[in-house]
Amino acid sequence: MKSTIITPLILCVCALTAAAPALNAQENISKIYSDAMAQWLDGRPEDAAGALKYVAYRSSDPAIAVAALKDLVVLLAEGGKNSEALPYLVKGEILSPEDFYMPFEKGWNLLSLEKYQDARAAFQKAQTLTADQGLSSQAGFGMALAEAKLSGPAQALEHLRSIYTRYPYLFSPAAQMISFYLEKTKKRPQALNFIKESLSSDPRNIQAEIDLARLYDKTEFYMAAWQTYYTLYDLDPEEKVFADKTTKLVKHIKGKTENLLYWARMGWPVHTGPVEQGSGPKLKLGLYADKTGVPALVKSFTFISNSDFDIMDARLGLLVAGKRNMQWTIAYNEINRLYDIRDSQGSAARTTANSVRIVTKIPGGVLLLKSPELLPGVHGINRSDKEVAGELLVLAREKGFWLINETPVEPLVSATSASLANRFKLPELLKAMAVTIRTRLTYLAASARHDSREYNICDSAHCMAFPGLQAENEVSAEAARATRGEILHLNDSMAPANFHRACGGLTRSGANDNGKPAARPTPFGIYARGVEGPPDALLCLADDKTESSDVIWTLMLRPEWIESRLNRSYKIGYLTALVPLARETDGRIKSLRAEGTAGTAVIDGAAAVSDVLTAGTLRSTLFSIRPIYSGKLPEFFMLRGIGTGNGEGLCLLGARGMAQKHGSKYLDILAHYFPGYKVKGGQNPAIKKGR
CATH class of the missing domain: 1.25.40.10 (Tetratricopeptide repeat domain)
Structure with missing residues (x-):
């Protein structure tokens, strides 16, 4: 037994x-x-x-x-x-x-x-x-x-x-x-x-x-x-x-070449009256800045004010009192190294060697800045006409001047929101964007991002691209008014309030826009996301799927242009391979090895990778690379990528999807993309109740 x-x-x-x-x-x-x-x-x-x-x-x-x-x-x-x-x-x-x-x-x-x-x-x-x-x-x-x-x-x-x-x-x-x-x-x-x-x-x-x-x-x-x-x-x-x-x-080409390019030109101010100033902090906004955040040296520009104005010399005081709706010009004279101020008839009104300040006599008066002429050889700067409020500092510099707009935060919120929302005028989307942009501007103004103390924020993508006040519309203006004073906070500190165009499914803070469980990144996982179509329920997906390159994209790049950029600094010869090296925890490429017939180079940083591969136009660094060879050298480099932007903070197209497809309110949108953050300030009863 x-x-x-x-x-x-x-x-x-x-x-x-x-x-x-x-x-x-x-x-x-x-x-x-x-x-x-x-x-x-x-x-x-x-x-x-x-x-x-x-x-x-x-x-x-x-x-x-x-x-x-x-x-x-x-x-x-x-x-x-x-x-x-x-x-x-x-x-x-x-x-x-x-x-x-x-x-x-x-x-x-x-x-x-x-x-x-x-x-x-x-x-x-x-x-x-x-x-x-x-x-x-x-x-x-x-x-x-x-x-x-x-x-x-x-x-x-x-x-x-x-x-x-x-x-x-x-x-x-x-x-x-x-x-x-x-x-x-x-x-x-x-x-x-x-x-x-x-x-x-x-x-x-x-x-x-x-x-x-x-x-x-x-x-x-x-x-x-x-x-x-x-x-x-x-x-x-x-x-x-x-x-x-x-x-x-x-x-x-016949005629003025600067009027034939992509820069927008305006004949007259869009705003005929003053704009609301708000009670927030003031900014010093460097205008016509390059991608590193440094304002371009301007040789001349014209302006039209929608209110009477004074031109004040930094040392001498009042130089000129001007009338509204008249076109004036300020130009640097290379011969005598002075600054000429000319009236609407082209007559010399005053000349000075000092910085000047244009001050509208009505608070919130708007200046339309037109046709800025930059120094020869300057590239990569949007020279479009733009409206600004507040005061304009024409800051004397060798061979020209900087343009610095001293303005409260609030006038920038509506126009920037409308520009980023593109053609969409969804109130809850624009409210969420208004809170995010207001927070971001306030955060940037308090951060030391520039070497110069003459300005604390710039109008390029280095800080936040500012198109001008003319970009706003009635819905963005109402959204800014409805959320006035509202700021995102993390614990007791102001939030950085980053944003990007399209996450492609997941933001870096963990916001999930596609309904799929988040998986750890793997080489095949990232590659497959670029091969397989996105789910139809993806929040940041466009209604017209042929316009979905913000979400999923494929580039067929010829190697000779990448070789040209690389050989300026590294001398690699003919390009044979591009090998991703270090990646962020979500799989975004941090560095890249370029292998060539004459040498090898390591490219560090997202901006440098974008510059080398696409002259700065790369949508995101969440991608895979496949060289397609013809003989011993690649004929194309095939990049399959996800999203547009760095994936941090608010996904602009995802926020649009929440508002448009699900009818989400702006506080729900912000809670989705900024988990753990609180909106403070303003007059919204839901905020005062601690929502």
């Missing part, structure tokens, strides 16, 4: 003892996998790849092995190691034969290895493994590139046109590649139309902008070619091609 009882117990103990090493081994595999992800975030992709190889071959759990293989092949693809990736993809197909991504990734590797028939077959197989239109279109995009090599541009165009008409999230790159292949078939007028379509879908597609400039030039649209090359020259003033083309094409 005892033996019959003891024997099963002994067998059970033996089984548990035998299972223990396997369990421990699997625990070790999980730790190795976790360490690999830490190495990846830390900027050691080669170490991470080594650990992932071990996990892929040693794990007894097929799910873990497949996940490791997917992460591994993404890292190998980013490093241009296409041959090395293929055996791992074969193993992946054995472990997970129904997985779309295994043949899909194999297709891209084979394409870069110039095995075009095999690449086409792999993409075709991938299409048989999915019913998802987006994934099928992504495979079709790769197939089109393979067909171009096998059968020529005509066959590629057939595939691309299908994607162009059916899948909105590849609209811009599909239109760009259609244009690329049409140009190869000498159909430049049609190519021109498609590259315009590409830019209309993604205005930040700098490769499409470059292609547009070239096509305008080739088709002898010289005015448009000059305008487009000038825009590129403004973005990348060190690019010799853009500089030379701008100089050459300007010979075809």
Whole structure:
């Protein structure tokens, strides 16, 4: 009897003892996998790849092995190691034969290895493994590139046109590649139309902008070619091609060139009366600032005041008393190094060697600043006309002057909100934006962000882009009034109140806009987010899906322009690979290694990465990179990215979605994007109750 009882117990103990090493081994595999992800975030992709190889071959759990293989092949693809990736993809197909991504990734590797028939077959197989239109279109995009090599541009165009008409999230790159292949078939007028379509879908597609400039030039649209090359020259003033083309094409231009560019010109003030000043702190706003936050040196400008005004000399006092609705000019005279003040007739009213201040006689009077002339060679500054309130300081500087607007915070809130909201006039959205912008402006004014003490905030994206008071509308003005005095606080301190255009699903503070549970970032996870279409319920998704490049985007970048930017400082030769290194905890790239035939360079910081890759137009640093080779060198770098902006604070398009799709109130919007923050001040009863 005892033996019959003891024997099963002994067998059970033996089984548990035998299972223990396997369990421990699997625990070790999980730790190795976790360490690999830490190495990846830390900027050691080669170490991470080594650990992932071990996990892929040693794990007894097929799910873990497949996940490791997917992460591994993404890292190998980013490093241009296409041959090395293929055996791992074969193993992946054995472990997970129904997985779309295994043949899909194999297709891209084979394409870069110039095995075009095999690449086409792999993409075709991938299409048989999915019913998802987006994934099928992504495979079709790769197939089109393979067909171009096998059968020529005509066959590629057939595939691309299908994607162009059916899948909105590849609209811009599909239109760009259609244009690329049409140009190869000498159909430049049609190519021109498609590259315009590409830019209309993604205005930040700098490769499409470059292609547009070239096509305008080739088709002898010289005015448009000059305008487009000038825009590129403004973005990348060190690019010799853009500089030379701008100089050459300007010979075809008649009239004042500054009136033919993207800078907005206004004939008359929009505001005919004073604006409300509010009771908040005053700012010193540096106008016409560059991307580093330094105001440009101005040689001359004209202005119209909607009230009578005085021009006060910093040393001598009152110089001129002017009348409203008359155009005046202040200009630096290079010959005598003095500042000329001219009236509406062009007559010299006064001359001074000192700084002057323009003061409206009615509080809240508005000045329209027109046609600022900057020093030659200055680029990257929006020179549009703009309205300002408060006082205008014309600050004397060598060879010109700075323009500093001394103004309360409140007049800036409505106009900035309206500009950022674009064409949308949703009251609750604009209220949420008004509170955020008011807080941000107040926070910036108290922060030491500039070397000069003459101003504490600037009108460029370095602080907050300010278009001018003329941008406001009746809804934004009412939203600013309704929330007057309301400021975001974290505990007892004022909040930084950051904002960005589109998070793409998750903000950095954890606000979830897509209804999916947040997962830890992995190489494949970030890559797949750029391949798969966003969920329809995503808050920041546009109603017109062809305008969704703020949320999900794909760039096909030619390497020669990246090489040009890199070789100015690093001398890398021909570019062979771009390898992401360190990433933020949410996967955003912090540094990048550029590998070339003559050397290697490491690019540190989000701004530097954006400058090198796209001359500062990169939407976000949450992206993956795939070089697509033709021979030993890349023909394109394919970037698949998520969102626009740094992902911090208020998602502007997500806030729009909450107000438009769900009818959310502004306090609910703020609570969603600023968890743990409180709105203080103002007269809203809900705030006074501690909501």
